[in-house]
Amino acid sequence: MNFLANPLLSSSTLTPLFDPFGFGRAAFDYWRDSVERSVLYLDVMRERGNQYLEHMEQTKPSVLGFDTEVLMDGRTLPRPTNYELLRVLPHEGTEVDLQKRPFVVVDPRAGHGPGIGGFKPDSELGVALKAGHPCYFIGFLPFPEPGQTVEDVVEAEIAFLRHVIELHPETTERPMVVGNCQAGWQLMMGAALEPDVFGPILIAGAPLSYWAGEHGKAPMRYTGGMSGGSWITALTSDIGDGMFDGAWLVQNFERLNPANTHWKKQYHLYDNIDTEAGRYLDFERWWGGHVVLGGEEIQYIVDNLFVGNRLSTAQLVTHDGRRIDLRNVRSPVVVFCSKGDDITPPPQALGWIRDLYEDEDDLIANEQTIVYCQHDTTGHLGIFVSSSVSRKEHTEFTANMDYIDVMPPGLYETTVTHTDDHHDPALIERDYLLEFTPRNFAELDRDVMHKPEDDRRFATVARVSEINLGMYRLFLQPWLKASITPEAARWIRRMHPIRLGYKLFSDRNPLSVPLPVMAEVVRKNRHSVSQDNLFKALETMGSDQIVTSLNSMRDLRDANTEKMFMNIYGQPFLQAAVGLHGDAHVHRRRPGAEPEHRRFVKQRQEEIREKIAQGGAHEAVMRSLIYVLGGAPATDERNFKRLRASRSELEPGIKLSEFKRLVREQFFILKLDREQALNVLPGLLNGLSNADISGHVKQLEHVFAASGELSERAAERFAQIKMLFDKARPAKPAAAPAKAPAKTVAKPKSAAKPAAVAEPTTPKPSAAERAPAKLQSVKPLASAEKKAASKSVAKPANGAGKKTPPKR
Structure with a gap:
């Protein structure tokens, strides 16, 4: 390789006089650069092979970028697995607050080794450590334990989470758990079996509805x-x-x-x-x-998930008879997917919601909070590997988990926007803002794109698979x-x-012996060319043409595969042969439409209806807070400041679990019958003094001011709440008459009128603030007002002593 470094062979000395346009010089510079790049490229391939062999020889290979210590070994559990629970040790200078919610990352075991969730400093683990959370990592060893099953792995992860909870007795919040790809559906299975162990769950690029997909995309769903x-x-x-x-x-x-x-x-x-x-x-x-x-693990996965699609339809049953129904999950679930992901496209990441629930009311009746976020371009690995995604989306998910944990049930979509795009950036603590928008199932259907006619085709595949x-x-x-x-x-x-491709370029291949020497010479005498070089530009154009050709071949292959799949499994004869032909046959279980589930929803609504008039000041204040904020304390983290203030100031000392229950219950009540829920507010405050009621109003004002002015609609609602609170104020006793009452009356005619009767001093609302008609006649207050008024009516001036009822 020394000839490349010879100054006599420089382009300036070899350029002929008859080359006025410099084509010869450009050609020589490009030739030398391409040779040097080829040598360096082959040397990198050699290093890759050596790295592969070294990695595979390790007993616990991992690409985790943080130091760890083993806390639990799954091989010691009653049903051994090859999983481990690791404590992640922060880098020097990073402080961890043990009082904060623990953060657990579970890596996917889908052919690759563990560590991708903490692969870089800007990763899921890196983001959580920077935020001060104690972090844990659930990894695995290269080979499974004999007889290991998917259920054993799920039970091992539950045992690991229980151990994390025991390590943080001072923290009332359950751990936030992140599951990437395959680990996502495993976590959902565990949360369905043991919902009390899990805090908020973030599943990134995790497929749960395997039959879902858009025509022309998602080619992997046709593989089976x-x-x-x-x-x-x-x-x-x-x-x-x-x-x-x-x-x-x-x-x-x-x-x-x-x-x-x-x-x-x-x-x-x-x-x-x-x-x-x-x-x-x-x-x-x-x-x-x-x-x-x-072998037993992968067979279970393919039969029950990829081909059978039994997870999102609540058809999986454990060996001891427990049904794995994702409607049992009580933790908020954050679904992160991408439109650029061809392995887990949005329909497969979100379709389980449509499979399990019939509508938003069904979702709310099951007390489920689901938040989903769709990235526009990143690929499957970018969802949990890309540094830009971690710095943006994952940072916001981590920072807002406490907020998401107390959000009322429902379906929300999030978007991440830059701070500079908002008029009040001072209220935003980071560079980006995570905004929440309530969604309905009609909007969800546009992303899921479910086609009932495809269900029979995939059900046919499942039957054919069983036969084969x-x-x-x-x-x-x-x-x-x-x-x-x-x-x-x-x-x-x-x-x-x-595997062979890695080994052939390693040092075990005798032909690679001269590569390190040649590469060292090139690095010392490197002659790179710029993109301005004509031949370098032609190389780039040729590369683009190759990529375009290969993409065209892929698109043609995928289109033909989809067409063949649709034609083969759409044949009525084949469907009839496996017992699936006929409109009356149920090809796909829909748990949300089953009669017993509809009875559960109706029963749940009746239970909530009975609680409308139950409670006291705590319930009244929280109901008012949710109502003023528009039915749900949502939109973004600025409103979380309001909610956080309501917990610390309106409900001091209340546990997070109780606070969460209070928020959700009052949300249910407002969702079920808002008019009646507001109508009974004065009754909930009955018995409080004027000072107590005024204190609650001032506290609400302080909470609402935590993130700036209320919107016009929220201000109107708050005025309505104030009016209802005023209705609950006890009647003020009239001023006692003087000892000589006859002398203090100027006009005897007016003495026939009763003295000033204590009434709530409610300002007359405007038309925009005026409450519904039913709110003007609150029945629960009638007896209380009469009793209070009867004690406070002053004697008339004529001494008749006749009691006058209060004005209505």
Whole structure:
């Protein structure tokens, strides 16, 4: 390589006199630069291979970017698993407040190794540590324990969370839990079985509704049908002697985007070889850290989730008879997905809501709070890997979890906007603001795009899968199991094309011996060219053409796959052959539409209706707060300041769980019958003194002022609340007459009128503030007003002593 550094071979000395336009110089500079880049690229591939071999030889490989200590080992549990609970140790200079809510990240076990949730300083763990939360990480080992099942893993995660709760007895809030991709649906299963263990749940890029998807997109949902069902999964596990190689899952991901897999990612490294080597190697350390799953685990996942779609329809039952119904989840759920994600598109991330619940009232009756956020462009990995996403969306999710935890039930969509876009940036504590907008199911349907006619097709796939799996287990599996030995299974894993691609470029290949020496010479005498070089520009154009061609081939492949799937599984003959033809057949269970569930919703509404007139000042104040803020203390974190102030000032000393119950109950009441809920407010305050009522009004004013002026609508509602509070004030006794009352009366005619009767001094409301008609005649106050008025009526001047009823 020394000839490249020879000054006699510089472009200036070799440019002929007949090259006035510099084409020869540009060609030579480009040739030298391309040779140097090729040497450096091959050396990076060599380092990648060495890194892969070193990573795979570790007993506990991880790409986690933080120091940790093991707190619990899943292998010691009654039903052993290969999972671990780790305490994350903050970097030097980062302070952690043990009084804050614990933060737990669970990484996906979908072919890759653990650590992606804390891969970078700007990651899910990094964001939580910067916010001062004590952080924990649930990772896993490369190989499963013998007999390990999905249910065992779910129970292990529940045990880990219980241990985290025990470590923070001074914290009343349950841990916030983050599940990425596959870990998301595992966490939802655990939260459905043990809802009291989980705090707010953030699921990022997690598929829960596997039949959902938009036509022309989401090609992975057709994979099971085009392979004839889950028999291929059983075959792959049997080839591995009961172990399923995660490299097969990684290969499925790579096939989704052949342009990026076979050209774009590698060319980007080659084109920016001087700056991209470190980032590329860091990512490849995780992407190539393939792990192994148990055959029973992956079969359960494919049969019940990817093909059967039984999680979002409450059809899964544990081995001990417990139904896994996601409607049992009591924690707020934040769903983070992206329109640019072709592995877990928004319909698959959000479709479970539509599968389980019929409408918003059904959602509210189940006391469920669901918040979803859709990124516009980022891919599947970017949801939980991208630093820009972590600095923006994940920072806001973490900062607002306490707010989300006390939000009333309902469906909300969030957007993240910059502080400068708002008129009151002083009230915003960070660079971005997370805003919440209530949504209805009609708006949700536009994102889910559910098509009932597709359900029969996917139900047909599930039936065909059961048939093919049964045939495989009857005829082929016994022969295969008898011929595969553990040694043969290990050799097959090592010869997987993806694994082999790493090893061939490592130092174990004798041809790579001169690469480090050549690369060192190039680095010392590097001659890079700029994009202005004609041939470099032509190279870039050629790369773009290759990417475009590969993308066109992918689109054609996906379109044909979808067309074949729709035609094959839409055939009436095939549907009839598996017993699914006919309009009367129920192809997909809809738990929200079942009669027993509708009875539950009606019963729940009756229970709430009975509580409308129950309670006291606490209920009246919180009901007023929610009503003034528009039916839900939502929109953004500035209103959270109001809610937080209401907890510390209006309800001092109340526990978060009780405060949450109070907020939700009063929200239910207002949602069910707002007119009656307001009508009984004076009755809830009955018995309080004028000073107490005035104190509550002043406290409400202070809370509402926490984030600036109220909107016009909120101000009108607050005026209505003040009027209702005034109705509850006790009647003031009239001034006692003088000892010689006859002398103090100027006009005898007016003595026939009663003296001033104590009445609530309610200002006359404007037309915009005037309450409904029913609010002007509050029946629960009638007896109280008569009793108070009878004691406070002064004697008339004529001495008749006749009692006069108060004015109405």
